[in-house]
Amino acid sequence: MKTNKRVSWFVLAAVIIAMTVALPPQWPAETRAAKSGSNIPVAEQWAVQVDKVDASEVNLAPSFQIAIYESLLDEMSKTKRFKQVLRDGDRNAGDVSDLLILKTTVEKYTPGSETRRAVTTVSGATKLTVHSQLCKRDGRVILERTVSGNVRFMGSNLRATHNLARNVAKTIKQSSLPAASPSAPATSGQL
Amino acid sequence: MNHTLITLNKLAERLLRGPILGLLILLAGWSAAAAQDVIQPANSPVSIRVTHLMGFEGASHNANGTLSIQDDSLQFQKSGKPAVEVKIASVQDVFLGCQSKQVGGLPMTLGKAAVPFGGGRAISLFAHKKYDTLTVEYVDTNGGAHGAIFQMNKGQAEALRNELVARGIHVSDSEDETKQSGAEVTSENK
Numbered sequence: 001m002k003t004n005k006r007v008s009w010f011v012l013a014a015v016i017i018a019m020t021v022a023l024p025p026q027w028p029a030e031t032r033a034a035k036s037g038s039n040i041p042v043a044e045q046w047a048v049q050v051d052k053v054d055a056s057e058v059n060l061a062p063s064f065q066i067a068i069y070e071s072l073l074d075e076m077s078k079t080k081r082f083k084q085v086l087r088d089g090d091r092n093a094g095d096v097s098d099l100l101i102l103k104t105t106v107e108k109y110t111p112g113s114e115t116r117r118a119v120t121t122v123s124g125a126t127k128l129t130v131h132s133q134l135c136k137r138d139g140r141v142i143l144e145r146t147v148s149g150n151v152r153f154m155g156s157n158l159r160a161t162h163n164l165a166r167n168v169a170k171t172i173k174q175s176s177l178p179a180a181s182p183s184a185p186a187t188s189g190q191l
Numbered sequence: 192m193n194h195t196l197i198t199l200n201k202l203a204e205r206l207l208r209g210p211i212l213g214l215l216i217l218l219a220g221w222s223a224a225a226a227q228d229v230i231q232p233a234n235s236p237v238s239i240r241v242t243h244l245m246g247f248e249g250a251s252h253n254a255n256g257t258l259s260i261q262d263d264s265l266q267f268q269k270s271g272k273p274a275v276e277v278k279i280a281s282v283q284d285v286f287l288g289c290q291s292k293q294v295g296g297l298p299m300t301l302g303k304a305a306v307p308f309g310g311g312r313a314i315s316l317f318a319h320k321k322y323d324t325l326t327v328e329y330v331d332t333n334g335g336a337h338g339a340i341f342q343m344n345k346g347q348a349e350a351l352r353n354e355l356v357a358r359g360i361h362v363s364d365s366e367d368e369t370k371q372s373g374a375e376v377t378s379e380n381k
Contacts, residue, residue: 115316
C-alpha cells in the first residue's frame with residue numbers, strides 16, 4: 001500500500017517535470033516578440049479601420065453590437081498584423097496611405113441563456129455568425145469570411161462577442177493579405 | 192437581589208463581547224455597503240455603483256466603480272484610482288437593457304460541480320440575478336466611435352436615464368435580453 005502511494009507520487013512528479021521541460025513558461029515580452037509577426041516588414045503592413053457592426057437585418061441588442069465592435073478593436077490590435085488600428089469615424093484615417101476597412105455584418109444570432117446553460121449543459125448556447133469583409137478605400141473587397149462565435153458552457157452571453165472577435169482576428173491573421181500596394185487581387189472564402 | 196443583578200450584568204457584558212457584538216458589527220457593515228449602492232452626494236445628482244464591462248477609455252474591463260454625472264461629463268471612478276470621464280456633449284446615444292447572470296462566479300460554479308447527484312444544476316435555477324445594462328455610444332476628440340457597457344443592479348439605470356434625458360441625451364430602451372426567445376434570428380428570415 002505504502003509502495004503504491006510512493007510510486008504514484010513519483011509518477012506525478014515525473015509528469016510535472018516532463019510538462020515543465022516540454023512547455024517552458026513564456027514571459028510576456030517573449031510572447032509578444034514571437035507573436036508580433038516580426039517577419040512582416042512594417043512598411044508592408046496595412047492599417048485597418050474597424051467599422052461599426054451592421055445588425056440591421058437581425059434583432060441584436062445594442063450592447064451586443066457595441067461589444068462586438070470593441071472586442072474587434074482589441075483583438076485586431078493583438079494580432080500585430082496591422083501598423084495601426086483605427087476606430088469608425090476617426091479623422092486620422094484620411095492621412096493613412098494603406099488603409100483597409102473591416103466591415104462586419106451580423107448574419108445569424110441565437111440568443112442563449114446563462115441559466116439554461118448552467119442547468120442543462122446542452123442547451124442555452126448563445127451563437128453569433130457574422131460576415132466580415134476587408135475592403136480597400138475604393139470598396140474593393142480583398143478578403144471576406146463568414147465567422148462564428150458562441151458560448152456553450154461557462155460565461156455570460158456577452159462572452160460570445162469576445163469569442164467571435166477572437167475568431168475574426170484569428171482568421172484575418174491566418175489569411176495572406178496582398179502587399180500594401182494599390183493593385184491587389186480579391187480573394188474570397190468560407191469558413 | 193444584588194447578587195442577581197451583578198450576574199445579569201456580567202452575562203450581558205459577555206454576550207456583547209461575543210457573537211452578538213460581531214453580529215452587530217456585521218449588520219452595520221452590511222447596511223453601510225447597501226447604502227453605497229446608490230450614492231447621491233450633494234454636488235452630483237446621480238452616482239451609481241456599477242461594473243464597467245468594456246469600452247470606457249482608460250478604465251479596465253470588469254472593474255467595479257462609481258458612475259456619476261459631474262457638471263458636463265460622465266465619470267467613472269474605480270475606488271482608489273483617478274476618475275476617467277467623457278464629455279456629455281460627445282455622447283451620441285444611450286441604450287438601456289437588462290440581462291440575467293449567474294451569481295457567485297467561478298467559486299460558485301466549482302461548488303455546484305462538486306454537489307453530488309446533479310444537485311448543482313438545481314442550485315443554478317435559483318443562483319441567478321437580473322441586472323440592468325447601460326450602453327453608451329460616444330466619440331473621442333478624433334471623431335472615433337466608442338461604446339461602453341456598464342452593468343448595475345436592477346432598477347438603478349432608471350435614475351441615470353432620467354438624468355441623461357434631462358441633459359438632452361437620446362436614451363433608447365433596448366429589448367430585454369432575458370425575455371428574448373431561444374429562436375434563431377437570421378437575416379434570411381426577414
